[in-house]
Amino acid sequence: MGVSIVPTLRVLKPAAMIIVVMALGTVVGFWANAAFLPGTAPKQPIAFSHKMHAGDYQIPCMYCHIEARRSISAGVPSINKCVGCHGIVAKDRPQIRKVLDYWQNKEPIPWIKVHDLPDFVYFPHKRHVLAGVECQICHGPVETMDVVTRTAPLKMGWCLECHKARAVEHGTDCWTCHK
Amino acid sequence: MSVVDRFSESWRKYRKPGYYEDFDYAWTMTIDLDRCNGCEACVTACQAENNLPIVGEEDIARGRQMQWIRIERYWDGEYPNARLSFIPMLCQHCDAAPCETVCPVSATYHNQDGLNVQVYNRCIGTRSCAVYCPYEVRYFNYSNHHWPAPLDQQLNPDVSVREKGVMEKCTFCIQRIRQAKDHAKDDGRRRVRDGEVQPACVQTCPTEALVFGDRNDPDSQVSRSLNDPRAYRVLDELNTRPSVVYLKKVVTDGG
Amino acid sequence: MPDIDRRDFLKLVGAGSVGVAAGFVLAESIKHPVEYLIPFPVPPEDYSPGIATWYNTVCRMCAAGCGISVRTREGRAKKIEGNPAHPVNQGRLCALGQAGLQVLYNPDRLTTPLLRDGDRTGPFTQITWEEGLSAVADRLASVDGGRIYLLSEGVRGHLAGLFELFMAGLGSNRLLHYDFDYPHTLYAANKRFYGENNLPYYDLRNARYLLSFGADYLGSWISPVHHGLGFGHSRQGGEVRGYFVQIEPRMSLSGAAADEWIAASPGTEGLLALGLAHHIVAEGLYEGDDRDDWMSALAAYSTARVAEQTDVPTNTIARLAKAFARNQPSLAIGGGAAGNHSGGVDTLVAVNALNYLVGNLGKSGGLLFNPDPVVGRPTRSRRASFQTMLELAEDARRGNIEVLIVNQTNPVFTLPAATGFKEALAGIPLIVSLSSFMDETTALADLILPSHTYLESWGDDIPEPGVGFRTASVSQPVVSPLYDTRATGDIVLGLAQKLGLTDSMPWTSMKEYVEQGWRQIHARGADTETRDFQAFWRAILQAGVWGEKLRRDNGAFALDKSVIDNIGAQQPEFSGSNDDFPFVLHPYLSNTFLDGRGANLPWMQELPDPMTSVVYGSWVELNPATARQLGLAQGDLVRVESPHGSVSAPVYLYPGIRPDVIAMPIGQGHAEYGRYARNRGSNPIEILAPRAESHTGALAWSATRVKLAATGKKAALVQTGGTSRQLGRGIVQTTDATAGSGHNARLNSIPIKVVST
């Protein structure tokens, strides 16, 4: 009997192939899900285009997201704000008609959150806006997006990069951002 | 700055005795046992403010109550000379906290306000902090808690709802402190004014037995209270240096 | 690769697919769930997400009438705190008051009008408001006014006025306000002694010496939060530390807080008070003109005799009397078990006499009389005593009641079983309940028109007793109604409309009625004439409280000689003989549930009883010596038997109780009232003898004797606390320094609220 490993490897080869292929498949599957179904651009109940509003018509962010500079939450405008303009403008477009339907039924529009943080995170928009952080730093170039897409990872490490770069006061203390 | 530099710097900082005196604030509470009448308004205030769950009869019977501030009661003597004393017990925010050294993941640490804080989402649930705490003020989530609708509408959005397997405890209502600092910043003030922030228990105490403030500020209410000759700390011999200071109960014989 | 055959290839393809699927599922499973951002269609005024709004309103959890500030965010109430501007509680609030949120968000609230077909055991069916109101209105229109009863919880302010108008419109005089803990005897005693059917303001804050005869003033008596403020200040806020003496057979919260707890024999508090009065007069500590009258009136209450009757040593009596007279300003108060005894009024008159003898009337640190309130009518004559309720039951039995409207009161729970009240209700053809919860009385109703909770309704309130000057507060809804319920006032107005009573009650809503009433206050306003009504109204809603700095002249008070002559106190009478029933039952209002109204609030169920740390249940307090004699241990289930029934509860060894007394908290033992209250503990009221106090007809709830029977079983006594002895560990440290120490929390007492960013 020899001590060569070669026969053994030959015997094990089919099983090893199957395991390797399965592992590779898992990676591919994971990647495919992340790449093709990232969930960063959900389909909203109304195909609202930030490109048109913020990009083409140059409406400032805080015209609609009025709370951003004074509250922890940026606030999504109520329908009455939409209707403020669209009661007159572009009333016959199908998407606008949907908005007007919601308005007539006095139902809220169930927007889907694109930029969502876990519940244990305390993110005050106010502090960031008042510190001069551009909306686009976290939200990406929204004014060029027809469908809002999350571009930033919104992960803790990513937050901290910025906090460190800007030397935020107690910016790396856990309880500055966690609750 | 490299990781090593950062580490050695903070090591030097935290090894220095009395390092907390350089902190922005040193939040402190005094509790006057001569005023406290054990009414437990503080307990409910804390429950409402901090999303404390209703753990239910069965779990309390097994010793799993969750009240970040509790009233301990001690009898002295027997009838007819029995006397009952109350003492509110909450996280003492020790400057030399045993719990901080033992947590393997640093989920509990001392922050720049002199607070002993607990980061819920970092906690892995070893429960060693509760073993090390001589005051027994750390509470563990033995299961997920539920609020039957619509009780969940009461939950305070400024405070997390803790999940199973997480240790929690009194934070001195850190969410209020954070908001007060935020206000100070908005007003262009560098510091929070004395009395601008009060934890829920202090705010509601009907006998005003609880006083809260910054002991680094010599003029604050709490600093004056600390100078009271009745001041003492519970289990002082353990040298945990608590930030909660009690004022002795006055016992007289005859009017 | 040439050496792969078809079979191997298929295997590899299979493995690859399994891998891809697993990877895909794995990635899917760790994805963040979809969350929604749902804005209001039209946002309410002063609303912004992420910023808290505070509304000032009035607490209705007990009768004290504290002002509260409710923090709301995103349209939901988050926290109740005391309103700092309100003179009663000055920003502070008790546990029960804060648990008001769980009244609003209680999962067991009644959500729609309900109708029961047929007998009172069947199920309810949902109906609309229109159907419900019409059904009641039709019935009310068809019966004789005198056969309609409205039984409400004690209400004040405009709602009380509305009830008066409504019942007057129906031609009925059968309007009753019933609360278990309403101090009938205290009113009667004040009426007899001062000629004033009113509660004075007890100035604990400035008192240096307080004698409390059975009144748990820090736990459940009259206005605990306000008393707490006064207590704290008296203790450590002033120059001299106040000294507090509590006289009661079972140590209450106030007894624990007091410097001295004296366990006089139950029911002899009046004798003790007169004993003290005798000592004061006899020792020359009283020097009034009518000293001789007093001397003769009190002749029978010599220290030695009183000591024997009350089981308080003579030297203690002498010491208390001296200290009470010398340490001015001093104050004597009485209530609780002492007031609800066979001779309750006599006892409280004796307490008043003490105040008179040392000159505590009308001065700071003593008691001050209140000016008449400006809002609403006094409802004192409408207050139903135990006797009145017995009469109501009798009327029901005789078939004299056609319709009974019950508003938020629960007499089926708070009346002894021996009265047969519950059974008597069977004689009433239609019972309408306006309760927000399915309590024991509502469970017997035919029709339920559920009310809003106080946090959803308009109204107003005058604290009783006042704080020495005129004050009133407006309550406003802090959230929009959760369910298909209506405010009590709106229900009454709705009925009035259907009945065509719009002449006397022209308003369409409670809000309009309240506002209209306040217009009159504005019109007569002393210091508000410069503003128009809308500005005045807005200011009141913002502040939550209104007041006039008008104090009553408390200067001269002349006591009639007949009052002095009539002073006296008898030995207490008990139901049940001493031999068969060796113990006196001392039921007391639970610190957490009061008379049981808080039992459906999970926070209150989970709040440890301050004295025993028991949660979620009832218990029987026994002196450890008594328990040793009976061979009972902590947690043993015992049956407490009175001549009128029995209840079971576990034993709790309580060092602060007389050996011949056993105590039980009131509040648990609900058969209904939601998931948190139902079938939990036992209700000592059930076994009380139906004995009324001799002068007022109030229930003498501490005048029943009982015996204990061991069941041999153990019961779960759920406690949060462990061992209640310090073992020399110096946890609660004490000092004997009596002088005030300069610690002054007062300066910081006005909380500056931190409103969310």
Add this chain to the structure above:
Amino acid sequence: MAAEHNELTYADVNRDVVRSLVETGPKYYVTLGVAVGVFLTCFFFPWFYQLFYGIGAAGMNQPTVWGTYLASFIFWIGLSHSGTLLSCVLHITNSAWRKAMYRSAEAMTLFSLMVAATMVMVHLGRPWFIHWSLPYPNQMELWPNFRSPLLFDVMAISTYLAGSSIFIYMGSIPDFAAVRDRTSGWRHHMYVLLSLGWRGTDTEWHRLGRAYTFLAVLIIPLAVSVHSIVSWDFALSIVPALHQTIFAPYFVVGAIYSGTAGIVTVMFMLRKYMNFERYITELHFDNLGKLLLLLSLIWTYINVLEIFTGWYSGTSTELEALRYKLFGFYAPLYWEMILFCAVAPLLLISRRFRTSFVPMLFLSFAINIGMYTERFLIVATSLSRKYLPDTWGLYVPSLVEISILIGSVAMFVTLFLVFVKIFPSVSIYEVKETMDVPRKGTPQWQTTR
């Protein structure tokens, strides 16, 4: 010594050991099946339930936040102590009687460490985040807390696990090669991989010997430190009765004590069920018995010392903790422990007892039950009587905990059953070392020494 092995030849050894690996009777499968079944029902499923429900499935409560999981953890760590440590000590002191038993003793170390690590997972509130206790670089610059005795634990245990894995594996390489050459089929392929191409050349033997001795020296302090560090989990707290300097030696002694008793149990089982009567003899039991007696005396001494320090402190807290331990709710357990661990081992004074197999088995059981009780008492009595009397409580393990405790034993048994079929459970080459060199035979099996 050699005399006892006289009837054995090298060929016998080879045959016996290979037989133990290759020939598997139905009894083995039944035993394995039962062990796996018990593991699944008593450990896996209850744990799964606990993960779903939360730690509340166990009986832990407010004062006693640590329970049987931690007691089991210390117990298994303790059990792990004798195997490798004893093997190392005996190796460098050149004790020949070690050679027949060290392999299974080391395996015991390895598996009880694995079970202990699993108990940590069971003990944690959120075990899915256990990786946070490891220092790995990350973008957040979050590090574990290097001041924490629990982190010392993580370090010490993982080092010890790594060290003892390498130690047992290294010592097995020549045996794998020997088995490789005597098996066929999948086993052969497995041993080809495991033996790492061992040829038995002089250079290989020389290097193995050097490395083995080196590792043995390294592991001794490591093993002592592991249990010292485990004791610091308790001793560094300020809990009355736990905050003691004696704790490190106390734990180390206790660990070796229970581990040695564990070895006795394992030896008995191997001897009986793997038919190693000729290798594991009265000599081994006699020597282990002497060791046990010594350890029991030291252990008793430390226990007396603990009582003394508690009494001598004179503080309310220490006295109460002591009183509670001796006479409180858990007192029956305490006296049971004293009976099993301090009194019963005195029987070992008799040589006849030491060399009777069945009584030794029962004694080893008794000692380990007693030692488990000791660990349970350390956790339960001290934590339920801390500083503030108002927080005192009582801790009684829940069904889930008891079931997981049983399941953890099943896990250990399962691992061991698998081990005996893969590893030669008696060291072939070292047993041969103790035998006379055969006059005929393959030169391949000559030893380096």
